[in-house]
Amino acid sequence: MAKFEKPQKGNPHRLVIGQHTFPSKSIARFAGADGRVHLHMKQGGPIRRAKPIDSIFCARRAWDHGTEVGFMKSIEDRFQLLADLIIDGRVLAFDAEQTHVISSFYALWMTRAEIRDQPRNDTILRGVLPGRTGWSRDEEEGLEKAGLAFFRGITMPAHIVNGMRAGVLVGPYLRRVNPSASWGIIRTSGGEFIVPDWPLHAFIPINPALALANPALNQTLDRYAIGLVNKQLRMASRRYFFARDFTACP
Numbered sequence: 001m002a003k004f005e006k007p008q009k010g011n012p013h014r015l016v017i018g019q020h021t022f023p024s025k026s027i028a029r030f031a032g033a034d035g036r037v038h039l040h041m042k043q044g045g046p047i048r049r050a051k052p053i054d055s056i057f058c059a060r061r062a063w064d065h066g067t068e069v070g071f072m073k074s075i076e077d078r079f080q081l082l083a084d085l086i087i088d089g090r091v092l093a094f095d096a097e098q099t100h101v102i103s104s105f106y107a108l109w110m111t112r113a114e115i116r117d118q119p120r121n122d123t124i125l126r127g128v129l130p131g132r133t134g135w136s137r138d139e140e141e142g143l144e145k146a147g148l149a150f151f152r153g154i155t156m157p158a159h160i161v162n163g164m165r166a167g168v169l170v171g172p173y174l175r176r177v178n179p180s181a182s183w184g185i186i187r188t189s190g191g192e193f194i195v196p197d198w199p200l201h202a203f204i205p206i207n208p209a210l211a212l213a214n215p216a217l218n219q220t221l222d223r224y225a226i227g228l229v230n231k232q233l234r235m236a237s238r239r240y241f242f243a244r245d246f247t248a249c250p
Contacts, residue, residue, distance in 0.1 A: 013144070015065040018053065019058055020112075021057065021059060025080055027195075027242070039242045040241055040242065062115050062116055062159060062162055065147075067164075071170075072108060072112075075105055075170075086212075093218070102183050103214075106202060107173035115166060119162055122152075122155050124154055125154050135150060181202075181215070182214060183213065183214045186212065187209060188210070188223075191223040191227065193205045193209070194233050194243040196234070197237050197241060201233070
């Protein structure tokens, strides 16, 4: 979810700096009584408690502000409304529109994860007339806040490139899932789900005891089955995975 920062000397235009790959609102659904989740770093780092706004969950200015608060936020907001209805038990099956909402969110998660791990650098545009050079930082950030792209001569800054790339990537990822998606609601009868940092499988954890899977029927998994799912989710993770409490995760 877009996190608007307070006006300050280093960020007067209130651009989104910490850009979540998996939304902070979704992470917060896994938080314990202390408002934190259990975080495990895969490369031998310490297991610790982390807030949903922890920098480990964020890319730093990997894409532009307009992309973050524009189509990304639109996809995210629609999904979060639906997720709340699922949790409350008010939605038990998905029509075509709801299926599209879920699949779009999954495609967005894939896109963010890819750009975070494999960002593009500044790009030199060949065969075009040079744009203005010598923009001040304030001018560049003002243009970005207004949703406008800009060049530095014939160079497009990396975060602008990655913002455009995000719009391109979501479509192919979405087409991999829709229109044949058949998302099912997966609940637990013992044990809790973990959340990977890389959505390799068509599986979206919603809270510790509920997830969406494609293709799947609505079903309830016992502790043994949850252990098998969590094993796959751990393997899919690249840098970290998290949960409400690892002692509850088989």
